[in-house]
Amino acid sequence: MDPHRYLASLQPLAIRLGLERMERALDALGRPDRALRVLHVAGTNGKGSTCAMAAAALQAAGHRTGLYTSPHLVRFNERIAVDGAPVDDAALARLVGEVRRACPWHEAGGEGERLTYFEFATALALLHFAEQGLGAAVLEVGLGGRFDATNAVRPLACAVSRIGLDHTALLGETLDAIAREKGGIFKAGVPAVVAHDQPPEALAALRAEAARRGAPLAVAAAGYPGPLALAGPHQQANAALAAAALRLLDGAGLPVPEEAIARGLATARWPGRLETVGGVLLDGAHNPDGAAALAAALPVLHPGRPVELVFGVLADKDHARILHALAPAVRALHLVAPRSPRARAPDTYRDLAARLVARVDAHASAAEAIACARRAAADGAVVCVAGSLYLVGEARGLLAGEPAAADPG
Incomplete structure (x- = not known):
């Protein structure tokens, strides 16, 4: 079956937040996520740019790097990339078949049991990255954080870009509520960093969430001193966040020298x-x-x-x-x-x-x-x-x- 047609068939499913289906799927697939060294990035604005810069720097450091982002702009394949190259249709078709075979309950059960579009896509990405034997992977949260499908993964480090009011019907009407949802990616003992330009209410909530979950938390610098490939004044804060997150990865045992950070931030691309x-x-x-x-x-x-x-x-x-x-x-x-x-x-x-x-x-x-x-x-x-x-x-x-x-x- 055409993988794009199959993925399109999942579109009508409503958003159903929760990690139970994702955990079940990863277990059925043999926990491909556990073979990966992951940077996990949440936020309202700038998280995609932060991911793109971090992935470029990891490549510059010599690591084969997976990048999982959403939504796609033109084709689904963009969401799942290795060293900047989107997954091709043949590999995507094979991956869709693997997930379907490993998770027969996905199609046999009721709607409450079926993987959502985003959950299925996340499973595809993690399986692809594990099969490729990558040195690193950067995962962008799809919605919120606490109940997002990507949160089934235990990363080496976490980052949260600037938080604002968006998806309020699902995440809450205040910056405090939204920040707590996004801070749901923090995990005990996993170092985390948040963007410098957080609204005070959001920063306070992120600090509280990190303390509650036992995650060491830092605040990134306001800007990055070197040249940046991505345009706009707001990219200064995103670049500083990416650099701080990369240093956390380096401290956690994934080598990312400063010259690789500089090269990645100076060459990153983020379409649209x-x-x-x-x-x-x-x-x-x-x-x-x-x-x-x-x-x-x-x-x-x-x-x-x-x-x-x-x-x-x-x-x-x-x-x-x-x-x-x-x-x-x-x-x-x-x-x-x-x-x-x-x-x-x-x-x-x-x-x-x-x-x-x-x-x-x-x-x-x-x-x-x-x-x-x-x-x-x-x-x-x-x-x-x-x-x-x-x-x-x-x-x-x-x-x-x-x-x-x-x-x-």
């Missing part, structure tokens, strides 16, 4: 985050903190140039606060629904957008919205796509000539 493709700037900016980071980065990266923003958002996101953060930095908004059943229709917030930005239009497709923004940018303005990683993935596929997959669930 302040990335320019086909002359268009792409950035996820899918929550208020991410939107504020993009708004701050635009005048730094493109001083004096107005911005034509192609914007789309999912229905469960705080679209009003995202727009309020972005509006001062843009000249016009080109609204479009991301290609996802969870998308928010532009007509439901066009009036709000028009109160914040002088020129607003709505489009039926990302291709149409980008074309309109490009025409409007003939005077030298910047065309930017933001608001949803699903929209960024679709735009990246269009601009790079590779069609994006639909919503991965």
Whole structure:
């Protein structure tokens, strides 16, 4: 069976937080996670960038390195990479078959027993990394931390990037509640580090959670002194967090010299985050903190140039606060629904957008919205796509000539 079609069949399953199914699957697979030396990274904003930088540094240190991230932008394969190369379709098909054979209860049982899309993907990643005999693996938390599928793994070190308000229906309405969920990745005796730029309420909760769980906790520096490949002022804190986490790995017995840290941070790539493709700037900016980071980065990266923003958002996101953060930095908004059943229709917030930005239009497709923004940018303005990683993935596929997959669930 086509692995992509099979994975797509898992999409309708609702999010079901908890580690029981994941532990059962890993046991059935012979605990592939126990063969891995893992850096585990949680957070609201910047965790993917932190993972990308850490993985690049581990490669620079001479370790074959696995990187597991989500969501994908164009194809599922991006989520599971070894030394920067996504898993190929043949290997993915074989891995899907292995997990299905090892876990017959996944398909035979009721919905409460079945692995979710993300749990199945996590099992695929851990199995692939173990079979590849890697020297290191970097795992990005999918949602929260405490009950995330990746939390079935015991890492060498943990890191938590900046925490903000996102996924509040599942994680809690306050920074304290969200931080405690994300601090759920802390484990007794496993060193952890958190980003310097934490809101005070979140930092206090992370400190309390670490103390309760017996995890030695440090706070990273505010910035990194060397050159960075990833664009934007906010990457300073992410780079400092990655460097601090890598030093924890080094202290735990996985050698990562300072020159490898410097080389990794200077060469890391992280698609769809302040990335320019086909002359268009792409950035996820899918929550208020991410939107504020993009708004701050635009005048730094493109001083004096107005911005034509192609914007789309999912229905469960705080679209009003995202727009309020972005509006001062843009000249016009080109609204479009991301290609996802969870998308928010532009007509439901066009009036709000028009109160914040002088020129607003709505489009039926990302291709149409980008074309309109490009025409409007003939005077030298910047065309930017933001608001949803699903929209960024679709735009990246269009601009790079590779069609994006639909919503991965």
